[in-house]
Amino acid sequence: MAAKLAEERRLCEAGDATWFGAFVDGEMRAGLGIFHDGQGLARYQHVETHPAFRRRGLASALVHFAGVEAMRRGAGTLVIVADPAAEAIRVYRSLGFTETERQVRLQRVRGDAA
Secondary structure, eight states: OHHHHHHHHHHHHTTSEEEEEEEETTEEEEEEEEEEOSSSEEEEEEEEEOGGGTTSSHHHHHHHHHHHHHHHTTOSEEEOOOOTTSTHHHHHHHTTOOOOOOOOOOOOOOSOOO
């Protein structure tokens, strides 16, 4: 985990990533990162909202603001990966995101094999 955080910090310091936060009463209640590939694509990462502050528009505002900033910096394509069954997909679709492809993720479960 420490190595991942160090890499994300390095990307921010190099100007290839930016973190955004939404604050309520001085406390960050929602946040996200947006990472640039240098060729016109920007990808959202770690879009999260504290459970007690969901459904207040914090994530919508951050996703929108981060997208505007990414496009101002030269991004022509914004990418966000989300579970189509998750509640967050409603936020992304309301902001104009559309499904263009699907990812398949396989996970090996350790334990007793049947």
